[in-house]
Amino acid sequence: MSRDWNAMAEEDFRAHLRAFIAELCPANLRHLRLRQPPTVTMPWYRALHAAGMIAPGWPAEFGGMALTPERHLVYIEEMEAAGTPWLHDSGVRNLGPAIIAFGTDAQKAEYLPKIAAGEQIWCQGYSEPGAGSDLASLRCAGRIEGDRITITGQKIWTTSAHHATHCFCLVRTAGDGPKQHGITFVLVDMATPGITVRPIRNLGGEDDFCEVFFDGATVGTDCILGAVDDGWKVARSLLGFERIWAGSPRRARRALDELEAMVRTAGLEDEGLWQDRLVQAEFDVLDGQDLYSRFADLVSVDGTIGTEVSALKIHATEAFQRISDWTLEAAGERGTRDDAPLPGQPAPAFTWFESRAPTIFSGANEIHRNILAQRVLGLGKRVAS
Amino acid sequence: MIPLDPDVSRMIADSVARHAAGQATADHLSSLQSQGWLHCALPEASGGLGFGVDAAALIAGGLARACQAEPVATCFMAARMLALVAPDSPPAADLASGRRLVALADGRVRVDGGRLAGTLTHMPLAEVYLVVADDALFAVSGGVEQGTRLDGMPLATLDLQHAEATRLSQGPQAAEALRQVRAEGRLVVAAELLAHAEVMLDITLDHMRTRQQFGQSLGHFQALQHKAADLYGAALLSRAVLDAAIARAAPGLAPDDLDRLACRAKARANDAAMAMARGAIQMFGALGITEEGPLAPHVRRVLALVPLLGTSAELRRAYARIGRVLKRNTSKDQAA
Numbered sequence: 220m221s222r223d224w225n226a227m228a229e230e231d232f233r234a235h236l237r238a239f240i241a242e243l244c245p246a247n248l249r250h251l252r253l254r255q256p257p258t259v260t261m262p263w264y265r266a267l268h269a270a271g272m273i274a275p276g277w278p279a280e281f282g283g284m285a286l287t288p289e290r291h292l293v294y295i296e297e298m299e300a301a302g303t304p305w306l307h308d309s310g311v312r313n314l315g316p317a318i319i320a321f322g323t324d325a326q327k328a329e330y331l332p333k334i335a336a337g338e339q340i341w342c343q344g345y346s347e348p349g350a351g352s353d354l355a356s357l358r359c360a361g362r363i364e365g366d367r368i369t370i371t372g373q374k375i376w377t378t379s380a381h382h383a384t385h386c387f388c389l390v391r392t393a394g395d396g397p398k399q400h401g402i403t404f405v406l407v408d409m410a411t412p413g414i415t416v417r418p419i420r421n422l423g424g425e426d427d428f429c430e431v432f433f434d435g436a437t438v439g440t441d442c443i444l445g446a447v448d449d450g451w452k453v454a455r456s457l458l459g460f461e462r463i464w465a466g467s468p469r470r471a472r473r474a475l476d477e478l479e480a481m482v483r484t485a486g487l488e489d490e491g492l493w494q495d496r497l498v499q500a501e502f503d504v505l506d507g508q509d510l511y512s513r514f515a516d517l518v519s520v521d522g523t524i525g526t527e528v529s530a531l532k533i534h535a536t537e538a539f540q541r542i543s544d545w546t547l548e549a550a551g552e553r554g555t556r557d558d559a560p561l562p563g564q565p566a567p568a569f570t571w572f573e574s575r576a577p578t579i580f581s582g583a584n585e586i587h588r589n590i591l592a593q594r595v596l597g598l599g600k601r602v603a604s
Numbered sequence: 605m606i607p608l609d610p611d612v613s614r615m616i617a618d619s620v621a622r623h624a625a626g627q628a629t630a631d632h633l634s635s636l637q638s639q640g641w642l643h644c645a646l647p648e649a650s651g652g653l654g655f656g657v658d659a660a661a662l663i664a665g666g667l668a669r670a671c672q673a674e675p676v677a678t679c680f681m682a683a684r685m686l687a688l689v690a691p692d693s694p695p696a697a698d699l700a701s702g703r704r705l706v707a708l709a710d711g712r713v714r715v716d717g718g719r720l721a722g723t724l725t726h727m728p729l730a731e732v733y734l735v736v737a738d739d740a741l742f743a744v745s746g747g748v749e750q751g752t753r754l755d756g757m758p759l760a761t762l763d764l765q766h767a768e769a770t771r772l773s774q775g776p777q778a779a780e781a782l783r784q785v786r787a788e789g790r791l792v793v794a795a796e797l798l799a800h801a802e803v804m805l806d807i808t809l810d811h812m813r814t815r816q817q818f819g820q821s822l823g824h825f826q827a828l829q830h831k832a833a834d835l836y837g838a839a840l841l842s843r844a845v846l847d848a849a850i851a852r853a854a855p856g857l858a859p860d861d862l863d864r865l866a867c868r869a870k871a872r873a874n875d876a877a878m879a880m881a882r883g884a885i886q887m888f889g890a891l892g893i894t895e896e897g898p899l900a901p902h903v904r905r906v907l908a909l910v911p912l913l914g915t916s917a918e919l920r921r922a923y924a925r926i927g928r929v930l931k932r933n934t935s936k937d938q939a940a
């Protein structure tokens with residue numbers, strides 16, 4: 220089933236999404252603050268898949284909606300407004316586009332349908348204890364013998380590894396030459412013998428990311444995406460999309476709703492200071508939306524995302540932090556009880572904890588400032604990233 | 605208003621850029637006049653080109669890069685006001701012929717016993733002022749020069765009690781037009797502010813690439829790289845907001861929507877320009893605070909334009925009065 224979603228009038232598209240969500244996303248899954256395990260969210264995932272709506276960014280030939288970036292933003296907005304749950308969709312968002320760009324026909328046929336159907340849940344194995352911002356210094360080893368590749372080493376901060384069926388990892392297959400060379404992108408089944416996963420609890424009290432240990436886990440070389448030793452190219456191609464996603468205004472938007480609710484709860488809505496902050500927060504969100512649309516337009520014109528997108532990621536993530544700081548301040552002592560956040564209710568400290576992460580992941584904001592200064596503005600010497 | 609088509613936009617931008625790159629002429633005013641840039645917002649029947657806010661922003665923004673945008677915004681607002689409510693009036697003819705300079709006088713004006721009352725200060729110097737009071741548009745002359753603005757422009761005071769006033773149009777459309785023209789004026793001034801910010805960024809980046817200290821260019825220092833990245837981000841954000849606002853405003857919008865867009869865009873341009881002024885001066889060191897330095901005319905202009913039609917705090921207050929759009933209850937559906 221394939222329809223032209225972009226040809227629909229925007230209002231019709233919104234109405235279609237709303238009706239669909241109202242019918243198929245159960246109320247008990249809405250406006251949840253804690254991320255739910257796949258057992259809870261998969262029915263909604265599968266409902267989206269059944270309707271051909273799970274992969275908004277993929278081309279239609281692979282079962283995607285092929286939305287223009289502008290439409291994609293509408294899609295995100297409607298999902299957010301209705302409070303649909305966070306999904307284990309890293310396969311859709313991150314891996315899918317890489318397989319479409321770099322995969323063999325066999326890989327496309329093998330993985331894309333299973334990702335779309337939710338039969339495979341993917342996690343991203345990039346970071347290591349010794350390789351964070353300096354990702355290319357990674358050391359987790361991949362040894363190729365014949366048609367097998369054997370992985371030994373450790374990954375860390377791997378989101379949802381404990382729920383994932385598969386992991387796309389970067390491993391080192393050659394140690395000589397520049398550090399970006401000799402990295403290979405491997406698609407690993409988590410059921411492979413020799414893999415151990417240990418969850419790490421975060422400040423918000425969630426077990427969201429994990430350590431992943433590879434102790435001689437062996438998979439076929441048909442699991443290598445792109446060329447051996449050239450996985451950096453594959454990984455890099457994902458970064459732009461990851462960054463535009465990290466730069467979407469959705470988090471700041473949600474934080475603004477919470478700020479407004481908290482200002483009202485605390486009886487501050489008539490104070491000039493808080494009225495002003497609400498407007499400042501709204502400007503941050505709406506202005507961020509304008510910037511997002513500008514980048515989205517550029518992507519739809521030439522299909523690539525320039526390094527300038529770093530500015531979008533910085534604005535979106537820091538606006539989220541500014542707003543959540545204010546919510547915590549508006550809450551005062553109300554914000555100090557250590558309760559699990561309830562659906563749709565303000566949870567200022569929880570949000571504040573949550574707001575710390577986006578300035579660190581998808582490239583820490585300091586790294587984005589380096590990129591802007593060195594690659595966009597041409598200051599200092601160029602450094603590889 | 606019919607928005608400019610891309611070809612016309614490009615033509616305007618090119619000729620403005622050529623003008624800005626050329627020698628500043630002694631008779632700045634008549635050269636702008638002869639290009640048609642001061643009265644292009646008048647309808648064609650009144651001798652103008654029927655252009656709107658998008659053209660004015662292009663012209664003002666382009667000239668601002670060379671600190672030559674005065675009095676484009678002032679004349680645009682006057683021309684637009686006349687276009688909306690008094691296209692066949694004598695001031696429209698004055699503006700079209702370049703005979704007399706016409707400006708919109710923006711401020712609180714009373715009507716007392718059939719006469720205008722009050723004093724308007726911090727006005728641009730012009731021969732004819734358009735004043736809205738009591739549901740009518742008046743033409744008033746008799747402004748007196750009183751001091752100089754931070755950017756070197758003369759400031760005028762207009763004592764309405766003793767000024768000669770002619771009624772140009774009567775009815776609620778005058779106040780409605782004033783509201784629209786102020787909003788559009790904010791977008792035009794925002795275009796100037798952003799242009800100054802962008803030029804200061806370019807100047808600063810050049811300086812960072814060339815100025816050597818501790819054996820390397822300033823651009824090697826990460827502390828400064830991050831400041832530059834933030835200034836770049838501020839300009840990029842403001843550009844995205846302003847271009848989107850102008851694109852939406854050009855074909856015409858409901859008054860509240862236009863006001864909201866204009867408040868938001870000018871607030872962002874104000875903030876970008878001020879951030880740039882502060883950051884650029886710091887990165888230039890002592891040279892940054894000299895009158896002869898490359899930043900000075902831009903910095904002075906920014907300080908003069910930020911309060912014009914609203915500081916950021918004033919604009920946010922105005923926005924709050926109109927009403928925010930991202931309200932929590934509008935973002936939830938019934939099932940939630």
Ligand SMILES: Cc1cc2nc3c(=O)[nH]c(=O)nc-3n(C[C@H](O)[C@H](O)[C@H](O)COP(=O)(O)OP(=O)(O)OC[C@H]3O[C@@H](n4cnc5c(N)ncnc54)[C@H](O)[C@@H]3O)c2cc1C
Binds near residue numbers: 350379580586
């Ligand atoms: C919630 C969350 C989820 C994540 N999920 C995943 C995942 O699924 N898969 C995965 O592979 N990784 C994941 N990560 C890891 C993430 O990619 C890394 O945290 C990130 O790359 C930064 O690395 P680091 O934490 O080791 O910090 P470091 O690199 O040690 O940085 C520490 C600090 O130093 C600064 N710094 C470092 N280098 C420079 C420099 N050159 N100039 C200036 N400042 C510098 C950084 O900006 C930061 O502020 C996740 C992280 C978080 C927070």
